[in-house]
Amino acid sequence: MANYRVTIANRTYDVSIEDDQLVVNGDHISYDMDSLNDNGLHILRQPNRNTEAYLEPNRQGVYDIQIEGNHLSAEVLSGFQSSSKKARQDTGSIHSPMPGLIVDIMVKIGDRVKKGQTLLIQEAMKMQMKLRAPSSGVVKSILIAPGSQVEKGVLLVSLAPTG
Amino acid sequence: MKLLVANRGEIAIRIMRTCRELGISTVAVYSEADQNALHTTYADEAVCIGAAKASESYLNISRILKAAQEIGANAIHPGYGFLSENPQFGQAAEDAGLIFIGPRPETMAILGDKLSARKAAREAGLLVLPGPDQPLEDNQAEIIIDEPLSFPVLVKAAAGGGGKGIRLARSGNELNEVVGLAREEAKAAFGDGTIYLEPLVQKARHIEVQILGDGKGKIICFGERECSIQRRHQKLIEEAPAPSLSPSERVCITEAARELGRKLFYRSLGTVEFLMDENSQFYFIEVYPRIQVEHPVTEMVTGFDLVREQILLAVTGNLDLEQSQIHFRGAAIEARILAEDPDENFLPTSGEISYLKEPGGPGIRVDSALYQGMAVTADYDSLISKLIAWGRDRQTAIDRLQRGLSEYQIGGLKTDLVFLKQILESHPYQIGEITTTFLDDFTPDDQGPAESVTRDAAIAAALHIHRKRNQPVSSPDEAGNLWQQTAWKEQISSGN
Structure with missing residues (x-):
């Protein structure tokens, strides 16, 4: 089981992934994603809904995502990363x-x-x-x-x- | 007939598209930085004219003319920017026996110097903004002006254009501070550091009139455009017709532009620009003696291909059009897609276009030079694409442009796409309450993205990072190479 905490537009999502099981903020959901090309274009499939998402890795743990006309920045924290990761606030x-x-x-x-x-x-x-x-x-x-x-x-x- | 386009980017392709329709063969010129640019492949022939630096390529008159002669071109279209407003270029082209698709060099000289342009407009009976008609002295540490100034004022480049070299000063101190920067910018952008002052019109609307003249005194007017949405004095969103004009004001402003055109015996396409103040008084500011970035909105509402008319006029010398043939239908809006970051004060961005999906469908036009894999560099202007929408009324055009902006996906570098959408969504824009200071205090009515969208994005990001971690290979680069090698091997074996 791998746990990720994703922050987008001041909203926080706790995502757990184990094999084909996906839990988002406590809800079990049916979800799949295919990569359409090497450039970050993906299609997300859930029951009765397909969504196209373009994912572009920014710096470590941050993605720029274009989805349904929105341009979002997603910060992903996971068990693999130290939780002490803080934004560099170097004013000098x-x-x-x-x-x-x-x-x-x-x-x-x-x-x-x-x-x-x-x-x-x-x-x-x-x-x-x-x-x-x-x-x-x-x-x-x-x-x-x-x-x-x-x-x-x-x-x-x-x-x-x-x- | 062979036409050389002395430009790059979207406008070079725009011009070549019309040439292709007219059966005219085309020649692209390009700098070393543009050797893979789209305009080089779109053209029938392409000639490298020098290094990336514009002064060694796109601004180099002798190299461009040499290219034209060696390849046997008989006409030159300058596009916008670069040499398009340079009378020496027009003159040198005509001296070399080429058809120059633009105004006569002497007209360009009058209009190119913004101070003599003001004089010409005043003589044609147009109302001109008050202000000293002489340039600020060079190398002057302290500004000394004979007449008292009422602040705020704009410091502008006499050789200016495209909003470059314009600085705002609210006081004498600020004026002294910005004069050096404005002069440096003017020198860098136009090779001429002459600057002058103009009063700032508060709550102004920018309205411009498109004219086409035959050089013998006949002037056809293709209506007006409103370009009040500007950042750093550069237009961002333009539309036709101007939503704020009453029918009588429209007659006044278009007739004023035609009158100036007649007085100048204006030849080719030109745009007469005005500022309209709160009391609907309009003042002449300048004339752009060339095709404008925002010309597509005029084409959408009139149905005319302005470049086609411009080329045919230059080739035949005759303007077979009458004013009564120009009709207007619906509304059109253009949004400029820029390699700039609106969240960081519109700083230029650069990068490789890693993904591209252009919008389409009813009423949508894309004028662009983008392609996947293209490197966007800081060498040239940040305009990378234009999205234009037409509708039978303004609201339909807005709705379509918003849809088009949502469909447009550009990966690899930050653009102003989202910002453009926020402007169109805003209440003042929707009701046509737009002035040149609109963006100074613009805050998007931002409810943020829908929860379902951020949720989808969160899942996508988590899945992506999860899968990357669980890949058997250690780095994505190796994965890519491995995949490529495998694919290549498979291709070879299937070919056998």
């Missing part, structure tokens, strides 16, 4: 919010910065964005140089809290 670092070019860096290591202060300027699709400090602090490290092309989610600058 600035990641690139989009792929693009780092046009300018306004700070240097050791600078004291205020919350909301512009640290870098990034450009993508001819649009320039100011990247601001999420909190006040001291610039601990700068991991890119002006003119570098970065992917989304790359750590650019990290801040240390002011003493």
Whole structure:
């Protein structure tokens, strides 16, 4: 028996799967799913109802799901995963919010910065964005140089809290 | 007849589709980033014109003209964006003996400079937004303007278009802050950092008029479009007819556009753009001397193929159409599908299209260049597809567009599909209460997805992860390879 806790749009579903048996929030239900291709397209079958779902793995344990015109994000926790998994709430670092070019860096290591202060300027699709400090602090490290092309989610600058 | 399309993406394919119907052979040009793009395969011939960077390919006049000459093209269609508003391009094409499908270069020069365009409109008797008619001085740290300014103002690129290089300033301090960014954006997008100021019209509606001129003073008007739903001054949802116009206002605005067209002896397709304020006073803002992104809504309500009319006019030099032949039927709405994340302030997204299912059925039109396996990169504009719906009235068009957006499935990157649906669902949109600031304080009336839907999704996710864990192979990649190898072996053996 494997147990999963799935959270979607602030709703929680406890799903138990054993062989062909499926229990959702205590209800035994008849359910089957086929994979239609390698790209994540599935068909769900239950009595008198077929539903198409497109499942795309996002990061570990998270799926983006397109189903009946809805785009949902599902977080799956299971017995295999530690329950200590917490969202990373690191306010001292600035990641690139989009792929693009780092046009300018306004700070240097050791600078004291205020919350909301512009640290870098990034450009993508001819649009320039100011990247601001999420909190006040001291610039601990700068991991890119002006003119570098970065992917989304790359750590650019990290801040240390002011003493 | 051989026509080269100096563009990419959905508009390149849109133009080639009409060419195919007319029996005109087509040439695509493409950058190294686009070597697998759909427009290269749709065209009869395709020529690589340079590196991914637009300035080395789609903005490079000499490379495009060289390609045209080497392949023996006799006409060029510029599409929208890129070189479409560049008078040097039109001039160089005509000098090379090619038919340029667009306005005369001198008209483009007048309209391309937004400041001289304002002057031309004023001379044609149109009401123009007040504001200094001279550009802001270059490299000026502090802005000094002779006349007192009433804030808020918009800082706009004189060479602008497509909403790029526009910044809002609510005070002198903000103005000083945004001027540098606006200039940089203008320089990056148009190669010209000239900027100017224009007062912000509050609660404005964006209404534009589609004209087609024969270059000799005859102007046919294909009605108006309303494009008030904008984010970052870029249109997101457009419709025809404008729901807010009374019949007399419609006559006023379309006649004003025709008058400007006549005064300019306008040739080819053009769009005259206006802002309409709370008191239904409309002000000229600019003319787009080219096909517009949102032209399909006009085609849906008039039944005309605007690109076809544009090409035939350019080839024959004659406009065999009369205003009395233009009739309007029903309503059409276009939604722009963007590679942008509405939850993250419309930041561009990129990725490979892993899954694609396009909508269909009554009244639906899809203008797109997407295909499964396509890599969407940050190299070019974020517009990846357009979904257009027609209905016998506005409500039917809205219902159909909502249905189409629900049917549309794009996997592999985040898009604005859900956001577009939320706009259409909202009460103000449904009753036609739309202004250019609509999205600034838009909050979806979000009841969230139905419980049965999240339940299905939860089961699907749990089953998927469960099966992946219980697969005999250790990683999904290996599973894929194994499957491919097996399939390949089976194919070989069945072939024998």
